[in-house]
Amino acid sequence: MxxxxxxxxxxxxxxxxxxxxxxxxxxxxxxxxxxxxxxxxxxxxxxxxxxxxxxxxxxxxxxxxxxxxxxxxxxxxxxxxxxxxxxxxxxxxxxxxxxxxxxxxxxxxxxxxxxxxxxxxxxxxxxxxxxxxxxxxxxxxxxxxxxxxxxxxxxxxxxxxxxxxxxxxxxxxxxxxxxxxxxxxxxxxxxxxxxxxxxxxxxxxxxxxxxxxxxxxxxxxxxxxxxxxxxxxxxxxxxxxxxxxxxxxxxxxxxxxxxxxxxxxxxxxxxxxxxxxxxxxxxxxxxxxxxxxxxxxxxxxxxxxxxxxxxxxxxxxxxxxxxxxxxxxxxxxxxxxxxxxxxxxxxxxxxxxxxxxxxxxxxxxxxxxxxxxxxxxxxxxxxxxxxxxxxxxxxxxxxxxxxxxxxLVEPQSESARLTMSQAEAAMAQAQLGTVQSLAYDPDGKLIHPQLLERYQRRATAIVDYAARTEHYVPMLHAHFDVVLEAVATGRRELIRLHRAGEIDDETLHELERDLDLEELSAISSKA
Missing domain, CATH: 1.20.1530.20 (Na+/H+ antiporter like fold)
Known part of the structure; x- marks a missing residue:
């Protein structure tokens, strides 16, 4: 041959x-x-x-x-x-x-x-x-x-x-x-x-x-x-x-x-x-x-x-x-x-x-x-x-x-000690601890108030979600459905701008990558 x-x-x-x-x-x-x-x-x-x-x-x-x-x-x-x-x-x-x-x-x-x-x-x-x-x-x-x-x-x-x-x-x-x-x-x-x-x-x-x-x-x-x-x-x-x-x-x-x-x-x-x-x-x-x-x-x-x-x-x-x-x-x-x-x-x-x-x-x-x-x-x-x-x-x-x-059912001995939600809550608490230690300058002045507020709000929400997962799942799915629709709309607008010659290829690729990451994050969170 x-x-x-x-x-x-x-x-x-x-x-x-x-x-x-x-x-x-x-x-x-x-x-x-x-x-x-x-x-x-x-x-x-x-x-x-x-x-x-x-x-x-x-x-x-x-x-x-x-x-x-x-x-x-x-x-x-x-x-x-x-x-x-x-x-x-x-x-x-x-x-x-x-x-x-x-x-x-x-x-x-x-x-x-x-x-x-x-x-x-x-x-x-x-x-x-x-x-x-x-x-x-x-x-x-x-x-x-x-x-x-x-x-x-x-x-x-x-x-x-x-x-x-x-x-x-x-x-x-x-x-x-x-x-x-x-x-x-x-x-x-x-x-x-x-x-x-x-x-x-x-x-x-x-x-x-x-x-x-x-x-x-x-x-x-x-x-x-x-x-x-x-x-x-x-x-x-x-x-x-x-x-x-x-x-x-x-x-x-x-x-x-x-x-x-x-x-x-x-x-x-x-x-x-x-x-x-x-x-x-x-x-x-x-x-x-x-x-x-x-x-x-x-x-x-x-x-x-x-x-x-x-x-x-x-x-x-x-x-x-x-x-x-x-x-x-x-x-x-x-x-x-x-x-x-x-x-x-x-x-x-x-x-x-x-x-x-x-x-x-x-x-x-x-x-x-x-x-x-x-x-x-x-x-x-x-x-x-x-x-x-x-x-x-x-x-x-x-x-x-x-x-x-x-x-077949999963034996209790084989189950993980923490659920995914509990692990995410632990991770969020650790992240908040780091942000709290770095949000102040050596003199004790708060220099990152918005960042600290963001991580505090995120940690609180995740801990609450871990405690009441079944209550929040329907709302969470609806939330990320909206996020995915917003991503799709943003992508259509981005392509329109590119086709009209109002943005160059580099701008298209950079913003498209951001949208891709946001979409992947939403899909992962929804799952």
Missing amino acids: EPTQLFELVIAMFLAIIALHYAAHRLGLPPSVALLAGGSLLAFVPGLPAIIVDPGLVLVIFLPPLLMDGAWAIALARLRRHMIGIASLAVGAVLFTCAVVAVTTHLLFPSLPWAACAALGAIVSPPDAVSARAVLERVRLPRRIQILLEGESLLNDASGLVLFRFAVAAAATGTFGAVEAVGNFFVLALGGAVVGLVVGATWVKLVRRLDDEYLIIAATVLLAWISYLLGELLHVSGVIATVTTGLIASWHQHTVFSAAMRMRGTSFWTVMIFLMEAAVFTLIGLSLRDVVERGGGFATVIATMGLPMLAILVTLVIARFAWVFGSDLVIRLCAAFGLKHAHPIGAGGAAVLGWAGVRGVVTLALALSLPETFPGRDFILVTSFAVILGTVLVQGTTLGRVIAWAG
């Missing part, structure tokens, strides 16, 4: 992404489902060249920034609080699922080597960070369930990648050491964490020295790939390195970023992540043609592999449910014996966790990276795609209903 044709194909893919997102919005479907289905249909459009996905390149391009985005947005305090539960899912559930799938595959195909069965288990066992984000964005969960799923999706790729590498090595050498595999996993994880700490600390020092916000935003965007590639270069976990770097950057960004830098950087990063997530699902769909052709065509795939694929998909789901419910039972027993920190999530929470295991780009990339001569490669590749398709289309579209059926 010519470079120009490749570029045209990329542009066409992004146009298709916009159309599919719009269709998903109109139909009330998760965007991931529309993108996956749309990409699968586009793969068979006559005249469209076959899309051959380079698995290594896909992982390097897409996985680091998406992991960084997840680590940047995750609640660090809750991550620490629920680390045992997250580790149970990210390591224990992956190992258990891998073993169950390997046994099932060997029962279905006794001639297939155990190493190949284990490789399939390692490929399909870790739920995908990208897929999980795409599903979780559309649902509302209690904080504990949310953090368990987010934390699992960040860390379980490391478990799956280590298992996969050992399974492939075992297939090549004919030997497998469980003790060696476990030891290597902890070495890789610890090494990745160290690399992430070093890269994150270096970034914090660099950002504090730079005074150009565009350089800082560029350095932050590159941070994901730097940590991942450095971890892989040093033969440790690039996934853990990226997540660790992201957690450090997330913790310090509140103190090293200016307000303007945060707004501009967040806007750029949000658009980039949106395009990357959408491109991942579209590429997975576009790869269907190659997967089906390798399997001998649709008819051959369904006839020879349909039942085994379905059996493995069902086994995969059952194994996850068994681990989640089994873990919750252990926690219940610990609580019954008086362990204070043992808090089971209940049958509803376990059902949601069990049903939320959606697979995606890592599963496909690992399957595609198998050597051409690997035993059972075609079956593994087709089954991996079937698992992605089944979990995204079935679990991704029904997770909201499962959550509604479970009737």
Whole structure:
């Protein structure tokens, strides 16, 4: 394919992404489902060249920034609080699922080597960070369930990648050491964490020295790939390195970023992540043609592999449910014996966790990276795609209903100690204290009376609002509706003046920025 044709194909893919997102919005479907289905249909459009996905390149391009985005947005305090539960899912559930799938595959195909069965288990066992984000964005969960799923999706790729590498090595050498595999996993994880700490600390020092916000935003965007590639270069976990770097950057960004830098950087990063997530699902769909052709065509795939694929998909789901419910039972027993920190999530929470295991780009990339001569490669590749398709289309579209059926509520222990209104009142009181101390000159003369009055009035209003939120909400919404109308009127007048030639471009941009900030503030306050 010519470079120009490749570029045209990329542009066409992004146009298709916009159309599919719009269709998903109109139909009330998760965007991931529309993108996956749309990409699968586009793969068979006559005249469209076959899309051959380079698995290594896909992982390097897409996985680091998406992991960084997840680590940047995750609640660090809750991550620490629920680390045992997250580790149970990210390591224990992956190992258990891998073993169950390997046994099932060997029962279905006794001639297939155990190493190949284990490789399939390692490929399909870790739920995908990208897929999980795409599903979780559309649902509302209690904080504990949310953090368990987010934390699992960040860390379980490391478990799956280590298992996969050992399974492939075992297939090549004919030997497998469980003790060696476990030891290597902890070495890789610890090494990745160290690399992430070093890269994150270096970034914090660099950002504090730079005074150009565009350089800082560029350095932050590159941070994901730097940590991942450095971890892989040093033969440790690039996934853990990226997540660790992201957690450090997330913790310090509140103190090293200016307000303007945060707004501009967040806007750029949000658009980039949106395009990357959408491109991942579209590429997975576009790869269907190659997967089906390798399997001998649709008819051959369904006839020879349909039942085994379905059996493995069902086994995969059952194994996850068994681990989640089994873990919750252990926690219940610990609580019954008086362990204070043992808090089971209940049958509803376990059902949601069990049903939320959606697979995606890592599963496909690992399957595609198998050597051409690997035993059972075609079956593994087709089954991996079937698992992605089944979990995204079935679990991704029904997770909201499962959550509604479970009737989950936020436990009191997981609720924040202060509401947003109370936190805002505390912030306003602190601001008032600063203004009061600076509103007078050294001789005690009031030099900023209007500023002091403004902050006193604001603090009083916020404290009163926090005490009677339900009473003020309707009036608050009406207030900011008027503000938004005033902003819209001001913008129309500003554009009229510019079109009439009465103000220049610089004046237009400056005043328009003020209106934009006022509009964003009103929308945020109204929400």
